[in-house]
Structures are given as C-alpha cells and as structure tokens.
Amino acid sequence: MIKIDTQPVVYYSQLDEDHFFTWAQEIPCVKSIDQGYLHIDETEIDEEALRDLLALLERYQLSAKSLADLCTPENELWFKDRNKYWYDGIFGNF
Structure with a gap:
C-alpha cells in the first residue's frame, strides 16, 4: 500500500x-x-488510474515521488518520458 x-x-x-x-x-x-x-493499492493500478493520480497530485501540488515504485516494464515507456509534466517530480533526482 502506498500512502x-x-x-x-x-x-x-x-x-x-x-x-x-x-x-x-x-x-x-x-x-x-x-x-x-x-491509501493506494498498487495491485489495482492501471494506466488510467495512474494518469488520474498524476493529474490529481499535480493539480493539488502534492509530491508524486512515491509513485516511482509504480513504474513497470509495461508502463515505463510513457511513465518515464522525460518530456511529461510529472517526470521531474517523480524521477528527477534519480
């Protein structure tokens, strides 16, 4: 569970x-x-849910760092895209 x-x-x-x-x-x-x-159940994350979480956290200016653990081989191509608005807030210090 991610908090x-x-x-x-x-x-x-x-x-x-x-x-x-x-x-x-x-x-x-x-x-x-x-x-x-x-409280986020990472076993129920799909692309749509992850995009909604990203949008919610961005809109309300909350840290999305904890979402880095949700990167999988299936979503890595779009999720770790350096040109996306969320990249620096999640992966920028790695």
Whole structure:
C-alpha cells in the first residue's frame, strides 16, 4: 500500500476541498482516505488510474515521488518520458 500525504494541500474553498476528495475517491486504486493520507493499492493500478493520480497530485501540488515504485516494464515507456509534466517530480533526482 502506498500512502500519499494530503496535508500540504491548500484548499481555496469548501467546494475545492470537496472536489479533491470526490476526485480521489473516484480513482479505483484509492482504497481509503484517512488521517490525511490517500491509501493506494498498487495491485489495482492501471494506466488510467495512474494518469488520474498524476493529474490529481499535480493539480493539488502534492509530491508524486512515491509513485516511482509504480513504474513497470509495461508502463515505463510513457511513465518515464522525460518530456511529461510529472517526470521531474517523480524521477528527477534519480
């Protein structure tokens, strides 16, 4: 299980906060949200779920470093593309 800390998020309104949690809960690999953490089941990650997680974390300016462990031979070609907006935030210091 991967845990992503959501506590650094700054919400600009109640609706903004509601949208964050609604969006997160709609991603199938997000198993729970509690005590300020998203709990991600890496066995349920597919390309669509990973792209949704990347977008959510980027939108709310959360660290995506923990997603590096989700790189597999099947997704490496697009996931480790140095031209993608997420690359530096995940793989930039490797």
